[in-house]
Amino acid sequence: MSDFIGDWHALLVLLVAGVLPNQIWRMLGLWFGGGIDEGSELLVWVRAVATAVLAGVIAQIVVQPPGALASVPDWLRYSAVVAGFAAFMLSRKSIFAGVVAGEIVMLAGKYWLG
Structure with a gap:
């Protein structure tokens, strides 16, 4: 069984340091946010901030790609973003359609380039 689980100390650290702190905030958010109207100004502002942060992260990944993505040509990364946005x-x-379209363009471009 230890071969299957591996080092149980690492799993315990992952559970205590990674999962539990996140789950506490999620549950508190569900509890506090349960009565908030979706059209309220507070939620509209929160959604706008979350969208802006996500757009910033995507822009940074496209402009200054980390790791293996740096080997992908600029024109292919930008084409994938344009295709994803168009979809x-x-x-x-549909966010799902945009992500799938961007991934298809990225994979097709890498396959075409070899």
């Missing part, structure tokens, strides 16, 4: 808009703002 997002054409599919009535």
